[in-house]
Amino acid sequence: MAAAPVAPRRGNQGDLGFRIGTGFFAVLVLVIVAAIGVVLASESWLSITKFGLGFWATTTWDPVAGDFGALPFIWGTLYSSLLALLIATPVALGIAIFIAELCPARLRMPLVFLTELLAAIPSIVYGLWGIFVLVPAVRQLEIWTPPALKALPLFSGPPLGVGMLSAGLILAIMITPFTSSVAREVLRAVPLEQREAAYALGATRFEAIQAALYYARTGIVGAIMLGFGRALGETMAVTMVIGNSAQVSLSLFAPQYSMAAVIANEFTEADTALYLDALVEIGLVLFIITLMVNVLSRGLIWSMTRSFKKSAGAALTAEPEPAS
Numbered sequence: 001m002a003a004a005p006v007a008p009r010r011g012n013q014g015d016l017g018f019r020i021g022t023g024f025f026a027v028l029v030l031v032i033v034a035a036i037g038v039v040l041a042s043e044s045w046l047s048i049t050k051f052g053l054g055f056w057a058t059t060t061w062d063p064v065a066g067d068f069g070a071l072p073f074i075w076g077t078l079y080s081s082l083l084a085l086l087i088a089t090p091v092a093l094g095i096a097i098f099i100a101e102l103c104p105a106r107l108r109m110p111l112v113f114l115t116e117l118l119a120a121i122p123s124i125v126y127g128l129w130g131i132f133v134l135v136p137a138v139r140q141l142e143i144w145t146p147p148a149l150k151a152l153p154l155f156s157g158p159p160l161g162v163g164m165l166s167a168g169l170i171l172a173i174m175i176t177p178f179t180s181s182v183a184r185e186v187l188r189a190v191p192l193e194q195r196e197a198a199y200a201l202g203a204t205r206f207e208a209i210q211a212a213l214y215y216a217r218t219g220i221v222g223a224i225m226l227g228f229g230r231a232l233g234e235t236m237a238v239t240m241v242i243g244n245s246a247q248v249s250l251s252l253f254a255p256q257y258s259m260a261a262v263i264a265n266e267f268t269e270a271d272t273a274l275y276l277d278a279l280v281e282i283g284l285v286l287f288i289i290t291l292m293v294n295v296l297s298r299g300l301i302w303s304m305t306r307s308f309k310k311s312a313g314a315a316l317t318a319e320p321e322p323a324s
Contacts, residue, residue: 037287044281046274055281061246063266068278070285072246076164076256077286080238081231083168083252084175089224091172092179096223099180100187101209112184119177127240130170135161135241138169142253157253160243165252167242171234175227182226186219187212218305225297232290235260259286 041048047055051068058069099111139161149155157163190212198208213220243255244265259282270276 033291037284040280040284040287044277044284047277047281050274051278055278056285059246059248061262063270063272063275066272066274068274070259070282072248073257073259073262073282074285074289075248076167076242077232077258077260077289079164079256080167080171080242080258081228083164084171084231085224085228087168087172088176088179088227092176092223092227093183093220095176095180096183096187097209097213100184101212115177115180117177118173119181123174123234123236126170126174126237130166130237130241134170135166138163138166141165153250154252157249157251159253160255162241162243163251163253163255164242164249167238167256167258168252170237170241171231174234174237175230178230179223179227182223183216183220186216186223189219190215218301222297222301225293225300228297229290229293232293233260233286235264239264259283 047068051058055068055070056074057071058067059071060067060069061072062068095111095115099108099115103111139159142157142159142161142165145155194211194215195208198211203211238258239261242258242261244257244261245255246257246262247254249256263279263283267276267279270279
């Protein structure tokens, strides 16, 4: 007697449908990213064909003469973002370590709430605070700067208050909650056994925290790069305090410009097709730089994870030394 055919399980069909649905959403993200790049490239094609790759390296920005170059804006964006990262990273990691490792239990939730509240404040509010509080404070700092330091290119320039230092400081404040929140969760995900093993070997609390930081270093790098990506695309707050001057300067006190700021300031003023296409191409450049930063950060995290797995595997497979 032939065996009756087995009906397919309904659960397997549900699993297949779930896999197809989630796969569709994953592919949709790639389609959206590709569509953004295509639209930016097509809407800036006149500028791309006229200036070519020289658009990235030219410092002239003259809408009247129809001569455009993005170098001052690329410089201002990268300079302000790296300056903000340099300022914010120690602060954010200090906050994350204190909340995750050292903070009393009754203070942990209020501090977490206040830290995350900084991320919810609108950019325009940061900009207003920067104009009325940060810019005057930076102006006083510039006035008090010793003449010996003002002779250096890094501190040269008139005491205006608006400039690269103000932009870097306000960006540092804005990215601190993002970096600290992710770093805190990464530290909380470190297994308790890592700390207990350090204590068992006679480590102090500081050394145990160091061991936890080493274990979580991949996630911490990811948190730092998240903050960097947030700084690259910030618009309103930077526009209000950076000075909006299209120049390439090493000085922290000099007014400069960023890619997002020039688009926000001049997009409605573009009265020619070439002018408009040049602004859209700046958006394309910002899009490409953001993608490059994310690819590099993912590559760095992947290489760190791979080296960590190799070292852990080598430690597990190593033969124990014979007892003396």
